[in-house]
Amino acid sequence: MFLSLLAISFLNPLLLWGSALAAIPLIIHILNRRRFRRVRWAAMEFLLRAFKKNRRRARFEQLLLLLLRMLLVALAAFLLSRPRASSDDVFGLTKRTAHHVLILDDSGSMGAITGVGTAMDRLKQRARQIVEALTQTRNGDLFTTILASRDEPSFLGRPITGQLRAQFGDFLTALRPTPDRLRLGQILDRAHKAIRPFEDQAERLQIYLISDLRKVDLLGGDGELKEEIIKQWRQFPTDKLRIQVLPVGREESSNLSLRSIERREARSIRGQGTSFLVTVENLGTSNSAEFELGFEVDGGARVFRKIASLAAGERKTELFRARFKSAGSHYVRAFLPKDRLPLDNQRTLAFSVAENASVLLVDGEPGERPELAETFYLAAAFDPSDELRSGFLLTRVDSQELEELDFEKFDLVILANITAMQDEDVTLLENYVRAGGGLVFFTGGQVETGLWNERFWKQGKGLLPAPLAEVDGDIEQSKEVIHLAKKEHPIFVEAAELIESLARIVGVGRYHRVAQAEGLGGQLPDGCSAILRVDDERGPPLLLEREYGAGKVLLFTTTADAAWHSWQANPSYPIVMLRAAEYVMRREALAPFQLGARGVLRHEISPVEYARDVRLMPAAEGDDRIPERGFLARAADEQSQMLLIEAAPEPGQSWPADGGYRLLLRKIDGGEESLFFSVSPWENEGVPGVLSEQAFRAGLPQELSEKLVWLDADALGAASFLDEEGEIWRYLGFILMGFLLLETLLAWRFGHH
Structure with missing residues (x-):
C-alpha cells in the first residue's frame, strides 16, 4: 500500500527511515568538539585574539556546511523512497492528465x-x-x-x-x-x-x-x-x-471437455425412446484419470457411467437413452465432474417431444386383401398393435390419390412399388424433401425402370440416390442374404450385431440392380452410399441413401412386402424399418433452441392460446447464475396474427451463464407451459495454452x-x-547533485580562510 505524506506519496516508503542518517554529520560535529583539550602556551594570546575576531564568521561557515551535509543525507533517503506528486500536484511541475x-x-x-x-x-x-x-x-x-x-x-x-x-x-x-x-x-x-x-x-x-x-x-x-x-x-x-x-x-496440462450432446433420431416422440450421443474429449497434454459421465433429464433423473482414462487428444462418445411421458418442450444435460475449467464440463440440449410422427404410406399395389397390400408389413412394423403406442400416425393411400395430398403435412413419405408420378407431383415431392422432409423408395414389379430414372433420377439431379437397372435374382431360389455394408450407420447403432445375425437367415430372391454399381469396380454416384448389400460387401446395393437439400432419401432396391424376399417374417425387419424411418424423417430444427453466448430465441405463439407476459428463469431450480426477469411478447408483424417471443440477453451483453433456460408462458385458460432453450459457450473455450x-x-x-x-x-x-x-526523483537527483557541488565549493572556499 502507499504511504501518503501531505501532498506527496512514496513508492518505497520504508526507505524514508534512511532520513534518520541525516543526524550523522551532527553527531560527528559534536564528537569532534569534545576531542579538544586546553593547553596554554605563550603564542596563544595572539591566536586567541585572531580567533575572537573571526569566530562569528567561522561558526557560520561550520554550521552552513553541517546543514548542507545533513540535508544531503536526508535528500538521498528521500530520493530512494521514490516520492510522487499526488493529484494536488503541489509542485505544479510533473503532472499530466x-x-x-x-x-x-x-x-x-x-x-x-x-x-x-x-x-x-x-x-x-x-x-x-x-x-x-x-x-x-x-x-x-x-x-x-x-x-x-x-x-x-x-x-x-x-x-x-x-x-x-x-x-x-x-x-x-x-x-x-x-x-x-x-x-x-x-x-x-x-x-x-x-x-x-x-x-x-x-x-x-x-x-x-x-x-x-x-x-x-x-x-x-x-x-x-x-x-x-x-x-x-x-x-x-x-x-x-x-x-x-x-x-x-x-x-495447465489437463482438461476434460464435454464437446457436444446430439440427438440421434430426427425427432422425439412421446412414449418412444430417444437416443442421445454425448462426446467427451481430453484437451490436455497428459492422460486423464478414470471419471464419471453424468446424464440428466429435465433437471430430474440422473444416470452415471464410468469412463476409462482418455489419452491426450482422445475422444469418447457415449449413448444415453431417455423416454418422455409428455409432449412439449424438454431438455437433457450431460456433465463431467468438476475440473480446472468448469465452463466446458456440461452441455445442455433443448428440444420438443412430438405427440406422434405423421407417415404417409403410398401403396403401388394395394392387393385384393389387406395382407396382400404392398404396405401391409410396413404398417405392421410402424403400428404393431392397438394396445401398444407406436408414436406413428399412419396415412395409407394408393398411388391414384397422390394428387389430393399435401406432402408438407407429413414427416415421412414412403413410396412402395409405385408405377410413377406425374411431373407436377414429382416437383412437389422434390420441394418437400428439399425443405427437410424424409422420403423412402421401395421398388417392385410395378416399377418401370426407364420412367423412374426419367422422373426420379434426372441424370443425378432428381430424388433417387442412384439410377435403377434391370431386375435380378430368382424368387424360387432365394439363396442370397442381407449384408450390413455400414455397421456404424445410425440405423444400426447398438444393434448392428443383432441385426446382422438375424439378417443372415433372410432369403433375398429378387432386387433391382443399380446402374454401374455392382462389383469391386462399381462406382456409386457422388453423395450416394450403400447401407445394405446383397450377400456380401461386393454384392449389389440393397439400401442406398443420399441427401437432397435439407432432407434425406432412402432407396430399398427390393419390395416392402413378401413378393421378392422373406425379410418380412424376420425380427430384423421391423427393427430396420422403424430405425430407418426415425433416421430419415423430417428433422426437428434444434438450432433455434441452442443459442450461443449472444444468441436470441425467436418463437411464435398464438394469442388465442397464450397471454403476452413471459417469465425468463433458469431451467433448473436453484441456479443462481441466471437472474429471473419478465418481458412481453409482441405482434410478429402487421400481416401475422401471431405473437413473437424474443428472448435475448440484456442489450449489448452476453447471456450471464451457460446451461438451460426456461421461458414460462401463461396460457389464457389459466395454466402454464414451459419452453426450454440452452446457451453454450464457444466450443474451443476449453482448449489449453497461455500466450x-x-x-x-x-x-x-x-x-x-x-x-x-x-x-x-x-x-x-x-x-x-x-x-x-508524477514521480519527482529525477528533479531530486538534480537538486542532490547541486547540493554536493555547493558543499564541495564551500568546503574548499572556507578551508582557504
Whole structure:
C-alpha cells in the first residue's frame, strides 16, 4: 500500500527511515568538539585574539556546511523512497492528465481454477489494486472500464475519486465469467471509439489488459498474433500510448471437455425412446484419470457411467437413452465432474417431444386383401398393435390419390412399388424433401425402370440416390442374404450385431440392380452410399441413401412386402424399418433452441392460446447464475396474427451463464407451459495454452512492443504498474547533485580562510 505524506506519496516508503542518517554529520560535529583539550602556551594570546575576531564568521561557515551535509543525507533517503506528486500536484511541475482504460476479460475461460481461486478472482484482485493505487496517486485523471462481454463501456471517462473506487469495488464484486469468448480485436475497436471524445482531455493514454491470454483467442491459424488485434492497437495514438498487460492465467496440462450432446433420431416422440450421443474429449497434454459421465433429464433423473482414462487428444462418445411421458418442450444435460475449467464440463440440449410422427404410406399395389397390400408389413412394423403406442400416425393411400395430398403435412413419405408420378407431383415431392422432409423408395414389379430414372433420377439431379437397372435374382431360389455394408450407420447403432445375425437367415430372391454399381469396380454416384448389400460387401446395393437439400432419401432396391424376399417374417425387419424411418424423417430444427453466448430465441405463439407476459428463469431450480426477469411478447408483424417471443440477453451483453433456460408462458385458460432453450459457450473455450510475454511481444510491431509493459503478480505488488509520470526523483537527483557541488565549493572556499 502507499504511504501518503501531505501532498506527496512514496513508492518505497520504508526507505524514508534512511532520513534518520541525516543526524550523522551532527553527531560527528559534536564528537569532534569534545576531542579538544586546553593547553596554554605563550603564542596563544595572539591566536586567541585572531580567533575572537573571526569566530562569528567561522561558526557560520561550520554550521552552513553541517546543514548542507545533513540535508544531503536526508535528500538521498528521500530520493530512494521514490516520492510522487499526488493529484494536488503541489509542485505544479510533473503532472499530466492521463486516461486509464481497464480492459477486463470476463470470458468463460476466466472461471478456470488457478491454484487458490480462479483466474477471475485474480483479475478482481489486480483490478482493485490498480484502482486503489490510482485513487491515491492520480486523483482527477480519467478512468474507463471495457468488459469483454459488453458492448458499452463502464465508468466512461469518469474522474478518479474515492467515490469511483467504491463503485468500482461493487462492480467487481458482481463480475462473473460469462459464456462469451475474448475477441480482443473487437474489444480494442470498441475501446478506441469509446474514448475518442476524451482525447483532448488527456495527454497520456494508459491501457491495462487483464486476461488469461489464451492462445486460442489471440493467435490466428498461422500461429501468429491475429492481424485484427495488431490493426486495432494501431488505432491508438502511439505518442500518448502505454500498454500494460497483466496476465492472470496459468498453463495447465489437463482438461476434460464435454464437446457436444446430439440427438440421434430426427425427432422425439412421446412414449418412444430417444437416443442421445454425448462426446467427451481430453484437451490436455497428459492422460486423464478414470471419471464419471453424468446424464440428466429435465433437471430430474440422473444416470452415471464410468469412463476409462482418455489419452491426450482422445475422444469418447457415449449413448444415453431417455423416454418422455409428455409432449412439449424438454431438455437433457450431460456433465463431467468438476475440473480446472468448469465452463466446458456440461452441455445442455433443448428440444420438443412430438405427440406422434405423421407417415404417409403410398401403396403401388394395394392387393385384393389387406395382407396382400404392398404396405401391409410396413404398417405392421410402424403400428404393431392397438394396445401398444407406436408414436406413428399412419396415412395409407394408393398411388391414384397422390394428387389430393399435401406432402408438407407429413414427416415421412414412403413410396412402395409405385408405377410413377406425374411431373407436377414429382416437383412437389422434390420441394418437400428439399425443405427437410424424409422420403423412402421401395421398388417392385410395378416399377418401370426407364420412367423412374426419367422422373426420379434426372441424370443425378432428381430424388433417387442412384439410377435403377434391370431386375435380378430368382424368387424360387432365394439363396442370397442381407449384408450390413455400414455397421456404424445410425440405423444400426447398438444393434448392428443383432441385426446382422438375424439378417443372415433372410432369403433375398429378387432386387433391382443399380446402374454401374455392382462389383469391386462399381462406382456409386457422388453423395450416394450403400447401407445394405446383397450377400456380401461386393454384392449389389440393397439400401442406398443420399441427401437432397435439407432432407434425406432412402432407396430399398427390393419390395416392402413378401413378393421378392422373406425379410418380412424376420425380427430384423421391423427393427430396420422403424430405425430407418426415425433416421430419415423430417428433422426437428434444434438450432433455434441452442443459442450461443449472444444468441436470441425467436418463437411464435398464438394469442388465442397464450397471454403476452413471459417469465425468463433458469431451467433448473436453484441456479443462481441466471437472474429471473419478465418481458412481453409482441405482434410478429402487421400481416401475422401471431405473437413473437424474443428472448435475448440484456442489450449489448452476453447471456450471464451457460446451461438451460426456461421461458414460462401463461396460457389464457389459466395454466402454464414451459419452453426450454440452452446457451453454450464457444466450443474451443476449453482448449489449453497461455500466450507468453515473448510471443506477445514478437507478434506486435516494434513501435507497439516498445510501449508494452508486462506485469506479473510481483510487479503489481510493488506498485510498479503505475506510470512513472508524477514521480519527482529525477528533479531530486538534480537538486542532490547541486547540493554536493555547493558543499564541495564551500568546503574548499572556507578551508582557504
